Amino acid sequence: MPLILFNKPFQVMCQFSAHESRKTLADYLDIPGIYPAGRLDADSEGLVLLTDDGKLQHRISHPLSKQPKTYIVQVEGIASDDALARLGGPLNLGDFVTQPCAVRPIEPPGWLWERDPPVRHRANLPTSWLAITIAEGKNRQVRRMTAAVGLPTLRLIRIAIGPFALSTHPIWPGEWREVSTSELD
Incomplete structure (x- = not known):
């Protein structure tokens, strides 16, 4: 029973069935019988x-x-203390209220790969x-x-799921590796 870590590139569909205009997991993984344990939307990148x-x-x-999931998120604007507290929740999104979560500002990650196409840049709006x-x-x-706290997401990268993280299992977008399930115990 393999457990595969895959770094999903931007605009790749998190499915194996064909898509009319985008690449899918089948373009990167040729391992029979596997399927994702959770998904990322096409606009998101990172660990699956x-x-x-x-x-x-x-x-x-x-x-x-x-299983905690950690994301690094580039947002439009600078997060105030109030926005950080609201993000930490619970936060009412209309159709559901989020559970409390951990949130903190970070420096722009120097290790992060370039995105293709790049994130839009507006000189008069800080990120x-x-x-x-x-x-x-x-x-x-x-x-x-x-978005609910006035900080629209420009780039979203999942960097960890439970004990599995891109920092301890480095793989570039489009790459994968098999790992032991014993790390989940």
């Missing part, structure tokens, strides 16, 4: 875990297992970076959270 084991997939992705760790993972949740 894949497995051929349904029980392991459930253990990783189900909200009750509470900043945040690290956000959530235990849930609703559709486009982090993007919705930052």
